[in-house]
Structure formats: C-alpha cells, structure tokens
Amino acid sequence: SNQGGATETPSEGDTGGDAASTSKSFFINPKSIGPAYWAAAEKGVKQAGEDLGVEVVFNAPSTTDSAQQINMIQDMLTRQVNGVGVAPNDPEAVAPVFSNALSQDVQVVTWDSDAPDTDRKYYIGAATDAELGEQFAEMIANQIGGSGKVAFMVASLSAQNQTAKVDAATAYLEANHPDVEVVTTVSSDDDQQKAYENAQNLISTYPDLKGLVGFAGAEAPAAAQAVEEAVNAGNIEQGKIKIAGFAVPSLVKEYLENGTIEEMVTWDPSKLGYTTVYTLNLLTDGEDVEDGMEIPNVGSIKVNGDIILTGTDVLTKDNVADFGF
C-alpha cells in the first residue's frame, strides 16, 4: 500500500520493517505542500522518523487553506495516528479538531505557527512571533541608523504568524525607534512574482525609502532582486535601501555575497520538523521535554511553559555557506 512514494515515509531501508508497522505513527502537517520552506522542514521530519523508528506522514493541502487542512487532520485521526504536529493556517479553526484528537488520546503539538487557545500540548518554533518581530525591527532600525522610512513585506494578510510578527515589530519600533516610520505593509499572497513587483513598486513609490523588512521566505530574495535591479539601473544608490527580516540562506546567498543584503534572521525549518517529531515521540512514550534538553541534529532547546524554541541565527555573508538549506 505504499503508493505515496515521495512523501509517505515507512522508514525506507530501516532496520526492521516490522518494527515500523507495529510502532507509532505521527502526522506532521505543514501549512501547505509545495513551498520549499516546507520541503526543507520535511527533511527534518523524515530524518527524525528514521532516527526514532517511527512512521511519519508529512502532508498538507496544496494551498494554505484552513478548511482543507482540518479535513486532512481529521482523516489522519481516522487513521489512528499517535500524534499530530500541525502548523495551523487558522489558529482558531483547529480548536475543535484538536480537542477531538485529545479525546482519542492523540498527542497534539503545533509547530512553526501557534494556536495558543487550543488543547495543543506544545508549540515548537524558532522563537515566538513577538520575539521575531522585535528582532526584525531591531535589525532594520540598526541598519538604517535609527531613523527613516521602512516598508513591511508579508506573505499573507490573514496568516496569524505574519500579523503577529508585524504587530510586534510595529510596536517595538514605536517604543524604541520613534524616528523609524513604517510606511506600509504589502502582501505577496505567497507569490514570488508579486513579492518582486511589490518591492519594485515600493522603491518607486517612496523615493526616500530606507528599508524593506521581509516577514516570510519569499520576501527577502524578491526585495533584494528588486533593489539590486534598481541599483544596476542607476535609480538608487548602492546600499541606500537595507533589507532585514527572515531569509532562507540558500535563497539570499548571492545577495549577501554581493552586499545587497547585510544580515538576516534565519532558522532551519528542518530543525523545527525534527523537534516536532522528537517531542511527539517523547509525549507518546509518557515522557516530557525539558528546558535545555539536547536534541540530536538540532541542539539544545529552550522550553518556556508550553513553548519550545529551537533558536534563531543571524545570517551574514561570512556564515551563509555553512547552512545546508
């Protein structure tokens, strides 16, 4: 029954095929299938499945659709998995299906994006949205010297993890860098071309723009591409517009190397995936996570109440080559 090929992971080449079928199975649910961010996370998930000898299913709808995501979780509960790790598209909407899971003794954690008002046991993230938002804000403020106009670029106007970061960043700037003005927030709807055109239009709209902050994976490279082009075309000077926010190292490598981007915040989604499976495995064994615990392939984690953080890195041209994703 292994038609799933690419994504079903009955621990290929594992030591005991039998062990896998009698042991636990987890459903790890990203926001959607397809985006490379999630593909990177999938690697960690698979690796953890292999290392721990558990079956993991990594699947999601092809778009970030909350209803379809919940349907899929429901289907996997029917399949009697032992644990689910969900990156919810709508943090409120998953509440009923989570309590349903709990009533069936299925362990539930969220990862990458939290649903705090639900029955989930833990949230696994690189840092909290508030921390990240503040980190982005501080980074851009520093780069532009504490004053000037910046614009925010998000992947979605309705995704909780995006809006939470934006709110935190805005509040942080107001409190700590009152001279930094956030002129607007634009959304790419997860479409790279739109992100790129948004960046172009922003550069054109605000001649005195000093910074662009990317809140999701596709934004920073699009911003960098647009800035680089504007510089090459002689429309703006090199270094006039700074870029901060989140980035996937492999996507911004060339921009870091050619100086279009100075530094970015990053984290490895595969570590999030690994930690998620690891945590579910502990929970289903009746154990628990501890603050400062070492997780293989991930490193030490911070546990703060029901939040597990794997930590972030600052990406610069000196270390960008060290990241394997």
Place this chain on the structure above:
Amino acid sequence: MANIFKRREAPIILFTIVLFCIFSLISSNFLKPDNLGLILTQITTTGLISIGMLMVILFGGIDLSVGSVLAVVATVVGMLVNAGINPFVAALIGMVVGAICGAFNGLFIAWFNIPEIITTLATMFIFRGIAVAISGGEWVTNFPDSFNFFSQGKIIGIPVPIALFATGAIMFGYILSQTRFGRRVYAIGGNKEAAKLAGMSTRKTKFLVYISSGMLTSVAAVIYASQVGSIQASTAGSGIEFTVIAAVLVGGASIFGGVGTMLGTAFGVLLMGMIKNGLVLTQASVYWVDATTGFILILAIIINTVQRSRNLASREGDLV
C-alpha cells in the same frame, strides 16, 4: 476621428487613459519615467501569456493551465541554467517544453474534442504536479549572472522583457489581423460549422494555436525566472490565469469567441498592470487594494458592455 470611437477597443483605451490621469494626479511618482518603465516591465509576463490566451479565447475556448505551464518551463529552464547550460539554449529548450505542453492541451481539445475548460482544468493540476516533481519540491535559485539577461539585459536600448513582449504582440497582432492563419482563428471562433464548410481544418488551427500559446507562455516563464530569481514550482504562476483572462476580456474580447484584438488585449494587460502599480503608488491601504481592483475591473466590463450594445443598436434590420 469618429471611426476611432467606433472601434471595439475605444472604451478600454479611453478608460486606461482616464485611470492613468487619475493615478498621475494622486501620486507624483506615478508619472516618472522610471515608474512607467517599471509598469511596462511588470506586464511582460502576463502580456506574453495574454497573447496566447487571446487566440484561445477567440476560438471560444479558455486556458486554465497557463500558470502550471509557466511553472514547468520556469523550473526546467532554471534547473538547466543551474546545470551550466547556456541560458539561450536553456530558453530554447524551455520553449520546446512549452510547445509540448501546448500540444498536449491541443491534442485533447482538437483531436479528442474535450471542451477547453475541462482539458485545461485537468492539465492545470497535472502540469503543476509535474513541475513540482521535476523540482523535487526544492527552490530553484541562485542562477548564474548570465541568466539576468532575460530580465535586465537590453536590446537596442530596450529592456529585454519589454522587447520580447512588444515583438510577440506585434508579431501575433500582425498574424491575427493580416494573415490567412489569423483570420482562420477569427472565422472558427465566429462560426465553427461555417469554417468547416469553407474547408478550414479547425483541428490543425486549434492545435497550432495551443502550441503557440505554450511557446508564448514559455517565453514568459523564462522572463519570470530571470526576474524573480528563484522559482518555487508549487506556486510559480499559480492564479496567473485569472489575471490573464481578465486582461483579455477587459480588453474587449468575448468569451463566446470570434471577438477581440491584440490592441485591446495589450491595453487590457496594461490596465491590469497599471492598477497594480498605481494602487501601491497612491499608497492605498493594503486592505483596499483587492476591492478597488475588482471594482475597477467591473467598471471596465460595464464600459465594454455599453459599447457593445451601442454597436448592436446600430444593427441594420427591420426598423430597429
């Protein structure tokens, strides 16, 4: 002069001009040459795809698969250039791939007689799956600098994307309005049965149109890849079919086929691009962008309809 207003494209051209003026009034940055250049660059991908879509719509068909074709070609071309293949060779291979996708659509539509919307709905899903499978779910990125030619290069002083779109539009505008093949497209869209009786091969013509459409989409895909710099097969170009269809229809084409021109389509594309750019430039609240876009679209449709009924009212007949 009076003739100009009778043309089918007149309302959309006027509308575009009016909107242009409004944006210029609201935002001083809108009229800057840089920004105008920007708008032109930004419309090149949708523009190139619209040319193929116009021909498909002239047949009375519709092509929902263009976004997925774009993803397939962009992925293939991106992987090829990253594998060290010369960008121009890669682009040519991409066009072959696009042509094959088009031929696949054409085969089902022209030979197996499956309605366009059904075939292309299916291939929209299928091609997208193929694109992701080819990419292995990975981002295709970090292209060599030489690949930048397709977004930043210039041919006789004109940015390459604009030059490609302009060439495509003029070439197909000419083919559609001045050659036997082009008039066949209109004839078949106007009355398929009559076209058959006049001895035209509707199959062959349709097949060729789908292949051209695939190739045009692949040129767009190359520009896309070069402009955006990174391709995510699962999302690249998804939803672009709506923008493109909207542009063609707003440009005066009829979904029932036979009616529409390259000039109108070009203005439709321009209008769509201008709205997108203008709404950012006028600093409209981000939450209002979609609503305003939709409203302007509907306005454009209304204006087109008014024009059409005015034309119909002038129909010769029994004391209308």
Place this chain on the structure above:
Amino acid sequence: MYQMDKPILIMEGITKEFPGVKALDGVDFELYPGEVHALMGENGAGKSTLMKILSGVYQHTAGKILLNEEEVTLNNPTVAQELGISIIHQEFNLFPNLSAAENIFIDRKEIISASGKINWSRMNAEAKALTESIGADIDVRREVQYLGVHSQQVIEIAKALSFNAKILIMDEPSAALPEDEVQKMFDVVKQLRNNGVAIVYVSHRMNEIFKIADKVTVLRDGGKVSTNKITETTEDQLISEMVGKEVGDLYPDKTKRIFNESVLNVNDFDITSKHKVSFSLRRGEILGFFGLVGSGTHTLAERIFGLKKGKGTVEINGKSILIKNPKDAMKQGIAYLPPDRHRQGLVKESSIRENMTLPILKRISNGLIIDKKAEQVINEEYIEKLSIKTPSQNQVVNLLSGGNQQKVVLAKWLTTKPDILIMEEPTRGVDVGAKAEIYRLINELSLSGLSIILISTEMPELIGMSDRILVMNEGNIVNEFKNGEADQQKLLKEASNSIDKMVV
C-alpha cells in the same frame, strides 16, 4: 466554351447512409450547362444531403459522381470548390464577427499577396464589385452581425459567385428573402445561366420554381421520383409526386366570411418613436400584413407582444391596455409565433412535451410542481389536433422534420388558448404537404373565433389566406386590400413605392 448538350455533371446511384438512416437511396441526377434545375421534395426527402455530397461536405456511401465525364472524388468542400462547384447552404454559414468582404473571400488564396499578407483593398474592391453585380448596395467592410438578413443572403450569394463556379447549388436561398429581393436574385440566376453556369435550385416555393427553373427533379424518402422539363409538368403533378398522393386545394375557401366586433384596436401605436400605425382586427379575422425588409412588420409584431420596449397602448375588447412585456400580452390573450423557429421558436434539445407547455407551465402547476398528467393530456390533444408526426411526446424536437417542428411551435402557442394570434412566416422552409396542413389549421382556428395577424413575405400565402391585407412601407401602413382585391403586382408596388408619394 461549353456544350449545352453534354451533361456537366452525372450523379449515379448515389446512396448515403447515416448511422441508422438511409438518407439517399440510389439517386441519379444529371445537370447540363446553362440550365436551372430545380430540386423539390418534402422536408427530409434528402435534397440537402444530395447537395452536400455534391459540394464535398458529406461523402456518399455508394454510387459515383462524374464531372465532364470524368469520375471525381469530392472528399472536402475545398476540392469541390476547386472543381468549380459552389454551394449556398440552406442554413446561413456566415461569420458574424467578420466583415462582409471577408465572409465572401474567407480563407481564399486569391486575396493573399506574395508576402502572406491579406490584400484588404483588393478584397474589399472585389467584394464590392460582386455585391453590386447582384444589384445590392452593402457596406462590405461592415461586420456581418450588424447587417440585416437580406444583406446576409446577398453575401452568401456573392460568396458562391466569387468562385466563378461552373455549378452553383442554391439550397433554399429564398427562404429568408422577401419577394423583391427574390426578384433581384432571379435576375442574377438568369444572367449566370446565360453565361453557361449550371444551377441547382432547391426550394419549397412552387411559384419560384415555375418562374425560374428549366427542369425539375422530385425526391421522395431518399429516392428519385421524376425529372421533368418545367414546361411539361404542373403544380399539381409536382405536389402529388412530392407527397405521394393527391393534395387538394392549398388554400381554404374564404368567400363567405363576415366579421363584426373588433377585438384589437391599434391607434397611433408607436412602432418606433417616429412611426405610428393604426388598424383594427376583428374576431375570427385573418389579417395579413405585407412588407419588405425594414418595413416594420416584424417590429410591429414584437411591440404588440411586448418583446420590444416602447410607448403606446392598444385597445383590446374595448379596454385600453399598456403592454410592457410578453407576460402582459399573454394575459390579454395574445400569442406570437416568431419567424425563426430555430432561434426563437424552439428549445431544440428538449422534448416536444417540454416545448409545447413552456408558456403555460404556471397554469399547469399545482403550486410549484408541474402536473405531469395535465401536461401529457395537453400534449396528446395538440399532437392529435395538429397531426404532429412523432413516435412520442418525449421526442427531442431537434429530430423532427421542419414542418413538424413548425407545428410544435404553433401548438405551443395554441396551448395558451389565445384570442389573438400573431403569426410571422408560419410556413418558412416547410414543405408543401405540411404547408397545406398548417393552412388548414389556421383556417379552422379562425373559424372557431381566433383572430389572426398573419405577417408573411410569401405573397401567395398572404393572398390565399387573408381576409384583408395591410401593406406596410417604411414604418407606415400604406394601403389596405380586401379579400379578392390583392394580387402580387399590386402588393409589391405598394410595398416598394417610395413613401412620400403615398397617401394613406
């Protein structure tokens, strides 16, 4: 150049089978240069099929075709055209979105210059010359969808002529043409014949056949019945050959009819904002309307039935009524049989049953649910009354012959139990047998008290059926003919005279 005594075309034993149907069964047909050869037969007799085979649209299943004594294979329309055979199809085959000139020269090599570009100026000039040669004045650059029916017919003819055909097939070319245009077309046909072109002329209109044809061939049920010189046959003989039995008088006896009360009074009624008409219709009367294209008869009908918006009231049974839409008209007992049954009359993919009760669904519903029983009863009643030939009321109307389709449209309106029935071109494209039946029906209806407005461009029909004929010209009623007063010359003269010379 050509030899009058040698057939240009010989069709031998032509058989055509469609899945489950033998449309033609061993038909022989010969055609000589410089003759007009009429082809007649009931609806579905196989005329169009035979002509489609000759023009390369269909391929015959058996038999052979000799052109100038050489056997030919006509496997597509282009081959036939290249061999000098061109056809004006029964249904219009125009591209509404293209200009008149383009329609005439669509897909033709002649108008492509060496560079592959279309030579517009040459095409427009030739198109203009061609249409003028038929005596028509149309703007050949105009899109066909904005042209009227007769211009469209002109384009069809011009298109066929543009091939310099040696054989010209005209399949019911007059069906959509008014009488004066038919005259012009005949002039063209005669001219072509004198130039040695062989013409096949398919028509249901008997008077035309005798006016234009040299020979006539009759088909019945896919087989050939006879070929005769026109001078050696008579109308009655042709009819009985077509139908396979004797048919009595086509038109009923109208001499002893008297009318009193008027049912419908139309006073200064707007046809357009500029044109007003007045007339009255009496109970049981058949009031004929004659007019050329653009005369306003059609608009008048649509206005009275509420299909076209406008101001003005009509008086029905003495009460003044404003009709804003067809519903208002139907409430007043008005029904309207439209001129084009394919476009306006029938939902062709639906059954007879569904078509027939479409206007009265509300009446035969219990609450929301349609009363199937009542519907079936009504259907049975009218299928019998109008002798509609069908295996069942669930038959899809698409599969009926033209005459029977027309009867379904008529039945559809009779189910509304109208007091006033407006009929426009009630027998267009209908064969003579079915025509006779429809005339019988119209007459019976009027005798039972139904008042009828009969709008037609077929003069024999008007003269034969009407109690009175009103002639319209440029939006005005210009004359009235009582029963027995009208003949074709008078009607045509009134209808085509310039308006300013007219005194009403």
Place this chain on the structure above:
Amino acid sequence: MNLVKEEVNTRLKRLPSIKINTISILVILLAGLLIFFSTQSPYFLTTLNITNVLVQVTTIGLIAIPMTYVIISGAMDLSVGSILGLSAVTLGFLYESGTNIWVSVVLALVVGALAGALNGLLIARYKMQAIVVTIGTLVMLRGLVYIITKGKPISGYPDSFYFLGQGKVLGIPFSVIVMMALFSIAYILIKKTRIGRYTYALGNNEEAVRYSGINVVKVRFLTFVMSGLFAGIAAIFYVSRYASAQASAGDGIELDVITAVLIGGTHIFGGRGSLVGTFLGVLIIGTLRNGLNLMGVSVLFQTVILGVLILVAVSRQNK
C-alpha cells in the same frame, strides 16, 4: 416517412441511454473508489470515516447545488468562494460587534444573497458575460473581506451555534442532513417545477425562452441569487464547523465546485446536467481526497490524479 421513423427510433433508444450512462458510470466509478480504498486502508470503510467524508464535502456540496443550476442555464459563477468568505466574516463581524448570533446568521445569508444579486443584476439584467463579471466580483468581494477583518480571524461563538457545523442528529452530522435535504429540494425543483424547466431551456436556447413570454432576466437573476445564498449557507456551516471566520475562507473553492459539477456530467455549455450527477461528483472528489489522505499520498500526486480523473470522467462531454 418510414425512414424518419426508423431514425427517430434509433435516436430515441440512444438518448435516454446516454443519460443513464452518465449516472451509472459515476456510480461505478464511486464504487470502484470505495472498493479500492477499502483494500488499501482498514480505516476507510468505517462509519466514522464515511461520516467524515460527508462532513468534509458539505461546503463544496452546498455550493455545487446552485452551481449546477447556473451551469445548466448556460452561465458560470466564479465568485462563490469570495461570497463564502464575505458571508463568513459578516457573520463574525456582526456577532463580534454585539449582534445576536442568529440575527447575524440571517444577515450573513442576506449578504450572500445580495452579493449573488449583484452578479445577477450585471449578468441577467445588463447582459454582461458571466465569467468576466464573476472574476471581477471574485476579486472585489475578497477585497471587501480583507477590509472587514483586516486579516484577523474572528472566533469565539456561542455553543448553540456550533451545533450547526458540529452537532449530530440521530448520529448523523446536522450539516450533512442539511446538505442532503437541500440536494433533495433542489432535485425536486429542477425535475418537477417550472424553475427547472426554465433553467434547462435557458441553457439550450435563451431566445426561445424569451419568445415564450418568460422573464429570462428574472430566471437568470434568481440562479445567481441562489448561488450567493447557498454560498452564504455554506459559510454559516463553515464558520460553525471551524469555529472561526477567516479572511481566506473559501478561497479557490470555485475550482473544486466546478470540477465536481463537471465530473457529475453537467455540460459546460449549458442545457444538460443533473443534480444526481453533481452529488456523485461531489462524493467522488471527497472520497478520492479522503482515501488518498488515508493512504498518505501527497497532495501533489492527489491533484495529478484528480486531473487525470477529470480527463477520463468528463472526456465523453464532446461539444
């Protein structure tokens, strides 16, 4: 004349058999899926799972009902997803700002119907092309949703409201009961009433319907109002089931709905189609998704399979 009769008879035999074929092919297809998946997963053929599938298809199912009418009548409505979103956030917004939940529900339905009426007005009354208009309203109404919510999901409804989307009657989810009931009513409407006749006739020959004295503007208008209203109903169940009204609710659902309707044998150019077919189409899509999920097949392959299914199942729909 025998010839004609003969032909008529062979045609007659062929016609109804075509109809039966569509439905029976769909039934065979569905049965095939059921058998296949039950051999693939022990969890598939369980009451729980079947219930799941039925609940999951309610959104698509509810919208597919009027979509069948709209497509049969020869038009198309691409804006249903946006209308769903608009109704959902209207409900959330009203409740959040203190309106009684049931009043909010009714007003959300009204908003859905009004959005449909806007489409109807432009398409039926002003004769604009349905696809174009509904692409316009798709964009515009979704924009309106973002204006209302500023992107934030609205949650926290009273328990009584959750009954709609989460409650059960006699072990059957209430939403499923409602969907079945509406399918049945719609079936009766299209089969046995004037409205159905007009809908089919409109898709076949609008002119002929107009010349029959029927107000075609009204009929077409009503199909679009119905489309909006049902998108509103779907929104209510959506919000109740997911306990949240999100700005992206219903985004892209039009493709699923149209796919279901087309798989169900409704003719894309109008005039032909059936609600039974649509119902089967909805079930086929739902079953396929669910079964493939249970097998752990990635959605990317699922969409390819769906694509192939469309080509195979709908390919008989020649023009």
